[in-house]
Amino acid sequence: MTEKKFDYFINGEKDKWEVIIGLEVHAQVLSQSKLFSSSSTKFGSEPNTQVSLVDSGFPGMLPVINQFCIEQSIKTGLGLKAKINLNSVFDRKNYFYADLPQGYQISQYKNPIVGEGEVILDMPYGTKKIGIERLHLEQDAGKSIHDMDPENSFVDLNRSGVALMEIVSKPDLRSPQEVNFYIKKLRSIMRYLGTCDGNMQEGSLRADVNVSVRTVGDKKFGTRCEIKNVNSIKFMEMAIEYEANRQIQLLESGKIIDQETRLFDTKKNSTRSMRSKEDAHDYRYFPDPDLLPLNLDKDLIDKLKKELPELPDQKKERFIKEHNLSSYEANILVSEKEISDYYEEVIKGCDKKLATNWITVELFAVLNKKNLSIKQSPISAKNLSSLIKMITSGKISGKIAKDVFEKMQSDDKDPKQIVEKEGLLQQSDPKELEKIIVAVISKNQDKVAQYKSGKEKLFGYFVGEVMKASKGKANPQLVNEILKNKLH
Amino acid sequence: MSIDKDTVKHISKLARISLDENKVESLSKDLTSIMKFIESLNKLNTDKTTPLTSIINASLKSRKDEVKDGKIRDQILKNSPEKNDEFFVVPKVIE
Amino acid sequence: MNFLSSQRLLNKMSKISELSLTKIVNGIKKKDFSSEEVTKSFIDSSKKSKKLNTYITECFDEALEISKNFDKKKDYKGLLSGVPIAVKDLFCTKNVKTTAGSKILHNFIPTYESTVTSNLWSQGAFLLGKLNCDEFAMGSSNETSFFGNVKNPYGEKLVPGGSSGGSASALAAGLTPATIGTDTGGSIRQPASFTGTVGLKPTYGRCSRWGIVAFASSLDQAGPMTNSVEDSALLLQAMSGYDSKDSTSVNKKIENYSSNLTEKIKGLKIGIPKEYRVDKMPTEIDDLWKKGIEYLKDAGAIIKNISLEHTMYALPAYYIVAPAEASSNLARYDGVKYGHRAVGKNLIEMYENTRSEGFGNEVKRRILIGTYVLSSGYYDAYYLKAQKVRQLIKNDFDKAFKDVDAILTPSTPSSAFKIGDKSDDPVSMYLNDIFTVPVNLSGLPAISVPAGYDKNNLPLGLQLIGKAFDEQTILNLSLAIEKRANFKKNYSVWWT
Ligand SMILES: [Mg+2]
């Protein structure tokens, strides 16, 4: 691997600037029902059909917490190597908005369920540790639709009350690329755990991005701006890039940064002010008196810890150690749980190095071309595995294997059947091969003479001719052996 | 602490209650006398007291993750001052 | 009940409405009279009571219909079989307008029924109507209701107390055989004291809060309001119970309060807290308190002087906690989903106008106080401070209850006052609840039992405070007082 260095600094007119980024990721808990009510969380239903009296804030309605959501957030906390707080409190965050029917969001303020943790990123310039400040459980709001009517906005409360985990990072990120890697890693961890599907199109994963800048070498943080609710990694990268440059321009022209909340306009590729500090909300947090403090049983945490699946970092380590993979290869294979599952299925009884190559080179090329995920792979792990086994056992050559692989892509065909049907089995019968070789030698007596007089390069020519004559099926090792004998 | 008219205006903004000027005046008077009453608490030293978090000495009870509610859109929208068949309707939100 | 007396009752149908709840339940069971006759009797007296202004919504036709069906079905299994009951308009009732005494909910018709009222209906009772109350239960005189102030049967110019003023007045005037109210700082006990009725605030968590319009969630508790202690035991038993829909509901076995009810209280230790002897308290209140002590001594109780050191801080702490919670609980009234909506150019204007038009003065004051004490920079100085004070007050009670079984105090520092007397001075109004509020802050059960009259012939109540979930003991002690005080209604009917 080439030696790379971190190099995301922005050169302003006067100074060289460093960008400081912290993320508040909102990850939807994979649960059937909402955090404090029993209505469904299913995506894409008819407006206001997944709404209970609790979700719509009717008088006298009370919240009752979903045990599964508590456990999902503990698991996520454990996956982030974080401290699980045995005592946590649900608070009300008070503000008025059309899609917030109670006039407050139930969230966790001073005492979140999960405390400090970390995420390890494998950057091209080495590993980097990103601190996690906290993770807390909170409710999602509904949705206001502004473009259906000129005078009115429409409110759909289907999302109102859906459980979110807000994962707050420390301001440890330094570039759009690190943010990209961080989101992907976080998403990967949660998908391994099964606590969040990470589907950004459906809004299951969004982030508020806090950006500030300082001149390289400066130890003090600058004033930050928060870019609200960005829902794709690409947009996060673009927003950071834009925002950092905006701040640098302001600072270099002697102006100051207002601490404010901004929105990323995906069409204009720029951020704009949403509200400034002066009219910033005063959320008036206080413990929700409809709920009691959440006291967790240590046994529950121990149980969840025991049930924790192998996570990407551990898996990567194991792959390197047990399968002799490079860090680079292991990274690719563990990046998504489905890829590692696929890999582990393929290597059952076959060569790991070869399997790694076939997956990361041949298979990924196909998936990329067809824009498919590993789950949608046209070739099953089982069939790829038997293809590789046929190569290592000498039944087919690597070259034939590529043809077979091509054919396997339609309808996930069994490679054995293809090989059998098309007669592609490798020719490994020495007698048969000898016949072909003898024929090739007798046809090329002039070249045999040249070879014997020292032009040893011609050996390759003979091999090529034999392969051609056998329609590529000849076992190359045997061909080598027999040819050497015959030419001596 | 006296609650002056600006403070009344600020908190009524937070609480989303519009007030006309004479109301601000009378509220400033009322709230000041209430706060004066409340501030008799300052006579009490509570430095070493832990705040009461809940009057019930128990942990939060939870429910199973089951879908048992929803699909009552008619009920949800029934009392709404303005609505269509599917949505609550509110005056345009300006962002 | 003997045959002769019930015959007499049958002949004097209008007088059914003067019977106690227990007697009515038994009378229906024994077929001394029918549910329809009972219902008609209460509808009749209710219809004549307009001047009291107790009802916000009357369900008379529906009630009569249900009573007729009841008489056909003859199912006497429930604790309240065949009994019509009017309830405070803070309980959400399915398909019946529920206003909380506020303009902002003047047109709200819930599609659901509160757990507590459901419990009553599943014991065979049915809804007679919705009773007036202070707006969102914020008040001690029933003067803050959007639907006008309620009058006390003891005098046209007198408040019935609040916030369950409509309930207390309707009960005292014989418009409903019993009723239920809610008590956040004294809203059951103070009006009970002002109207010569029995009002019980159960332990926080004993009755479900689900479906009750919330005022201050950590303090609100529903409870029975009745004409006798016996009725109170019966109604408490019918309405209480664990509810998985309320996270603050406590899963404790419900005692059979009625069959366990006894005036044999010999040997029980009763605490008399010196801090409840406040400045400017009329001597009549002090005299009543002394009488109460004598009654309990007479019944064999042992009197002990105790101290509840932080009593004087309860009311100011309450006026932080309750408004803070209320400011948040009342944020949902924004004109979007239900209730009143005012016009506005945009969403924010609509909110501000809706809430300005929809809420009355006292509610606005409390929302603003609550908003203020929670706002940035003030939380620690006020809300956190109040939570600490609350802990100290609770500690006082915990300590006291190591030595005593119950605590006896006056219910209120005065008898019913005149309409308009205190409505201009919020703080003097708040002082009404000085004896009742500490109980809410501590979550304890307490009952107000009528024990005598002042010099103006206005009823006065005594309060018994019990250990958490020990409603039985304070019911028993109240029964002992009730028997000895021999309290009788002595108003003359002026409103028909
Ligand atoms: Mg945030």
Ligand SMILES: [Zn+2]
């Ligand atoms: Zn959040």
